[in-house]
Amino acid sequence: MAKAELKIIGSSPARMGGIDRVVGKGVYGIDLMLKDQLHGAILRSQYAHAKIVSIDTSEAKKIPGVHAVVTADDAPNVRYGRSYIDRHILARGKVRFMGDPVAAVAADTPAIAKQALKKIKVVYEPLPVAIDPEEATKPDAPTLHDDMPLPKTIPADGKLKNICGHAVVHVGDADKAMAEADLVVDEVYETKMIHPQYLEPRIAAAQMEPNGRLTVWANAQAPFPVRQETAKMLGLPLNNVRVISAGLGGGFGGKGSGITSGGAVEPICGLLAIKAKRPVMIVLDKAEETISTTIRAGARMYIKTGVKKDGTIVARTGKVFYDAGGYSGFGVQAGGRCTNMLGGWYLIPNCHIEGYTVYTNKQVCGPVRGPGGPQAAFAVESHMDSIAAKLGMDPTEFRLKNTPKAGDKIVGVAKLRDVSLGETIRIAKENIGWGKAKLEKNQGIGIATGSWIESAGPGGGAIVKVNEDGSVTVHIGKIDMGTIPGFGIPMIVAEELGIPVSDVTVLNVDTDASPWDAGTVGSRGILVSGGASRLAAIDARNQLFKMAAGKLEASPDDLEIIDKQIRVKGTPAKSVPLATVATDAHNVIGEVIGRGYCDNLQLVAEEKAHGSSQPFTTHACIVEVDTMTGNVKILKYVAVHDIGQPIHRAAAEGQIEGAAAMSIGQALCEQVVFDKDGRTMNPSFVDYLMPTINMMPRIETTLVEGYPGAGPYGAKGAGEIACVPPMACIANAIFNATGVRIKTLPLSPENVLRALKEAGKA
Amino acid sequence: MSVTINTIINGKAVSASADASTSLLEFIRDTLEMKGSKLCCNTGECGACTVIYNGKPINTCVTMAADANGAEIITIEGLADGDKLHPVQQAFVDTGAVQCGYCTPGFIMSVKALLDRTKKPTAEDIEEAVSGNICRCTGYNKIVDAIHLAADRIAGRA
């Protein structure tokens, strides 16, 4: 469909479900109340690393009002995991981080559940603790998983241990090219652990139905993987497990990918429900979440680049130590992505980067919003800025000099079809006033670019049912998070079927009825479910046209739907109501059901043939540094994004603003702080600090168009990419303001002040 | 120990018992089963549980339910007039300030209280009113837009 003909795509209709949310009727998992439900609670490890000598639940079981107390022995001896299958439903034999679930109870009230947890006697034999990912790879570090083999690409010669992921990027001959460079810059950057801190706590609710099926409600991003893993952990066949999406208040990847990253709350809840023979609901506390659920990992990144005098990059080498936590979780994938992206999205003809994903006695890495990307970008974009400074070159000119063009190859991508990177840099410069803005003392300007690849993965389906009155019900497997069920899908279906957006209802995900889907993750909502819904709507439209063609004595190819009327193009008088044809279907094909599927293999093949058109971005900001206290204030912030054809403009902007805010938080105030024993020192919101409104600048967003992506109408994913540049953007502005480059996050007042003092500037 | 709480919620007299340790948030959500006010940090650090209490926005998670005896409380459920949204609610919908929506009830109550205090809020007024409300989804930009739009509509400027 030519762009000029799009009637709905690109506009901003009201969010589906928006009214519910503003009147307090939005139903979230935490609002569920099952009849006769018991309250579940989880006992977590008190040591970051220890053997479990014994667990005695007898006292807890005696408490009146306690209906079940479970440990690992109450479930099948089966493990779960994403790449390494290394984790039990409840800890078996060993605990590997404080927060590792050890036992669980179901009781009449939360108070009784709390009492019961206190009465469970666990005897631990503490073991030495590994906190730093690089230190944890050394031979004398404690071993976290005795029975997990090293990745095959790592020699089993005892020099490295505790590694669950190994990624290598190798292009050309980096050592040779580096030796021939005019200037070599060698640096190390570090980011810290962040918790996604969605506002709605994670819940699970479960009940055994009279017919022996287990129903689970989860405010998870991926109901089908939850079903898969819950069935596996409890030894149930898939047809006897039903997962209903409970609506979530924020996820950001922390409620993603079923339980492999989330700490098994759903199977634990199911286990309790089975043992107690009553429905059970577990509601995690936010402080409990910080210590036990999935996080954005910290990373230490060594990065070295060789350049010619004129600024041409000739070589890059690097090493990444990516902190998986006590179990592999999503660490292997995220660490791999970080390693890839350390090669950057510029032209780098010779490159060798090795990345290790490492077990440490801390919270487990999950697919948190752009996993691996923000970490790599902090290193890459600070490093690029640092090289420019040493060359005496304008940072934007240095980047533009090494920006790829259509047809070029960059690390991690076979071939680029078109490249918006340069245009985003130019627009960001314009919008921030690069070279023009008047900066006062201690003010600085900074810029950082980024990219993101919508994660490869399985596709997903969509079903579009046309009801007798011409309204439409849509089934997809992605839950309402991001821009898709609430914004994009109704618009796409309405666009293809010529009906108002308000006539489209996207249903809640129920694994009994919805098409299979990997979940709302990886910026793939628009690509997968948007693409599938569009095909399903077209399929439904074709069925309607086939039936209407006879009535209208025309060919199906000559028909169109305008204002709920199916009519002959050019002859509006020849028309029949959409509702009539939909009702007629009862006697012809049963009903109008359109099916669509986003074929990921096809997408990959097309990308291989024509090149990837991935999204690019540039952010720029002006900051002011208080050189006496280290406080940093952002005075102006611009975000320029290529997201292909925006489907819902305001929703796309909202994703960019929100993702940028999250990384501004990681830049300025967020981190999970540990003591030497691996105890989290700031679990609650008192000391885990997220940005408040007074800290946040207006994010001036510009959407660059003209670079269509692989999604419907040329859309690209928008949910994660804005997380990528902000940390380096702010660090670069601080450098510009003070001459001091800070290489370890966060850019908190203390860290900034310390850096200034060490440089003699305060 | 149980206490009886007699309070007025959204214009209706309510009488119910709860344990003395019950917070006002627990009373509203669990005893009265009104789920519109949200549970998040439970420590008074995020504003998701904000209601208007004797005219003032407060965090119900750190307020005793027992203190609500004789109080007049407005929750998110009490703002709309039948099907007609309150201007603050409508503005949040219209500017795209609602993403996941979990912070939304708390924000709307803080904003309604603000616009009861002043018809033309300055940037400082807005910061004061909602710097105790955390949003994790929007980066606040469209929320600020909604506050200005609601203020303009209420004052007849839009």
Place this chain on the structure above:
Amino acid sequence: MEYFEPKTVGDALSLLAKHGAEAKVIAGGTDVMVDIKFKEEPGSLVNIKKIPGLTGIKDNGASLRIGALTTIRELETSALLRDKLPVLWESAHQFASLQVRNTATIGGNICRASPSGETLTPLLVLDAKAILAFSDGERSEPFSTFFQGPGKSAAGAKGLLTEIEVPIPPAGSKGVYLKHAVRGAMDIAMVGVAVMLTPDAGKNTIQDVRIGLGAVAPTPLRAPKTEALLRGKSLTAALVKEAGLLAASEASPISDQRSSAENRRWIVEALTRRGLEQTWKAATGKEVA
């Protein structure tokens, strides 16, 4: 948990005498409710908000008397307080969030006796007094001796703070409260510095100066050596620098999840300097020489 709503100070004191260490007093609840939910329910909870006569700000001419149950928001919106005791007003203005200010009380903030309590350093530099009721009578305790350790105060387990008495500073005095935090909203102070400066009649020298430091010792405290260094002198850049360093040495901060001790000393130095420069300029009209 037993629960009581005494209607008089006397009844409250009887309850505290009877239940001793098992009893906890609750006012606004913004601290105590968190204790109840996340630590332990006390044996008895004594809710003092039904006791009349403990709210409000009274102008006694030479001092203001503030009821212990006055909310922080009531302080913040009091034109009288802003006019007469701006440094105390400033701490109320920077306190937590609006929602918390609407229920938290100054008495609660004081009796919590947290080293970082927002109103505490202003009360120290204002030489304010706590009016305490005990079973055997009432007495006043200057805030300089009221705070005895984190969570420990002269009120003890059996006393009740009913009022605070805050003398109006001498004419021409200027005070600031400077809070160091990350976000500028909702945060607990990493360091708090209150400075009250009174110029001499000719506005040439410092007749009196009081410096209060918060979150850098087991209690909020004054910086007497720094005060002595400054009294009688005219403020110069060199003196400001020296005072900052000396104030930092009078603090005994710890390292915790919010800040290292080293950083706290740096901030004491920075905010003391800033506070002196600002109050000197406000009091004398002059920039620091």
